[in-house]
Amino acid sequence: xxxxxxxxxxxxxxxxxxxxxxxxxxxxxxxxxxxxxxxxxxxxxxxxxxxxxxxxxxxxxxxxxxxxxxxxxxxxxxxxxxxxxxxxxxxxxxxxxxxxxxxxxxxxxxxxxx
Amino acid sequence: xxxxxxxxxxxxxxxxxxxxxxxxxxxxxxxxxxxxxxxxxxxxxxxxxxxxxxxxxxxxxxxxxxxxxxxxxxxxxxxxxxxxxxxxxxxxxxxxxxxxxxxxxxxxxxxxxx
Numbered sequence: 001x002x003x004x005x006x007x008x009x010x011x012x013x014x015x016x017x018x019x020x021x022x023x024x025x026x027x028x029x030x031x032x033x034x035x036x037x038x039x040x041x042x043x044x045x046x047x048x049x050x051x052x053x054x055x056x057x058x059x060x061x062x063x064x065x066x067x068x069x070x071x072x073x074x075x076x077x078x079x080x081x082x083x084x085x086x087x088x089x090x091x092x093x094x095x096x097x098x099x100x101x102x103x104x105x106x107x108x109x110x111x112x113x114x
Numbered sequence: 115x116x117x118x119x120x121x122x123x124x125x126x127x128x129x130x131x132x133x134x135x136x137x138x139x140x141x142x143x144x145x146x147x148x149x150x151x152x153x154x155x156x157x158x159x160x161x162x163x164x165x166x167x168x169x170x171x172x173x174x175x176x177x178x179x180x181x182x183x184x185x186x187x188x189x190x191x192x193x194x195x196x197x198x199x200x201x202x203x204x205x206x207x208x209x210x211x212x213x214x215x216x217x218x219x220x221x222x223x224x225x226x227x228x
Binding site for chain 2: 035042044
C-alpha cells in the first residue's frame with residue numbers, strides 16, 4: 001500500500017543547515033513534493049521533484065531523491081527563524097483506475113533556535 | 115488575487131447540525147480536492163473532482179457530500195456533525211488530470227464540533 005514516513009521533529013540553530021528526511025513506498029510515484037505549513041496557516045508548496053531526477057536546487061532549498069531506496073530529503077541552507085514550521089513530504093499515487101492523489105507523511109516540525 | 119479561497123475560515127457548531135464549507139479557485143484548474151487534517155496534523159484526501167465529475171471518493175462517511183456547481187467551485191456539505199469531524203479541512207486545485215503536477219491549497223477551514 002501507499003505509505004510516506006517522516007521523522008516528527010527536528011531542532012536546529014539559526015544559520016545551520018536543516019535536513020528533513022522522508023521515505024515512501026509507491027515506486028510508481030511520478031512527482032514528490034515538499035509542502036510547508038506555518039502555525040494556523042494553509043499548505044504552501046515549497047518545491048517538487050520529478051522522479052527521474054536525483055537533485056533539484058532552488059535558492060536555499062536542495063531536494064535529493066534516491067529512487068532505489070525510495071528516500072527523499074529536503075535541505076534548507078542557512079536556516080532562519082522564519083523557517084520554523086511543519087514540513088510535509090508527499091508523493092503522487094496512481095491507483096488502478098489511474099486517479100491520482102497526494103499521499104502525505106506525518107509532517108516534520110522544524111524548530112529553529114536563535 | 116487569491117488563488118484558492120475557502121469560507122468560512124472558522125466554524126464552531128453543535129453535534130447533529132448540518133454545515134457547508136465553500137471553496138473557489140481562480141487559477142483555471144480542472145481538478146479540485148478536499149483534504150482533512152486531524153489534530154495530529156495528519157493529512158488525508160477525501161474527494162477529488164475533475165471538471166465537475168467525481169473521480170476520487172475515499173472511505174469517507176456518506177454524511178459528507180461534495181458538490182461542484184462548476185469547475186471553479188467545490189463545496190463540502192456535512193450532515194449530522196459528530197465530535198470526530200472536528201478538524202481542519204483544506205481545499206486544493208491542480209491544473210491537469212490524471213497526471214496532476216502540483217496541487218495548490220486553500221487556507222483551510224477550522225471546524226470545531228461541540
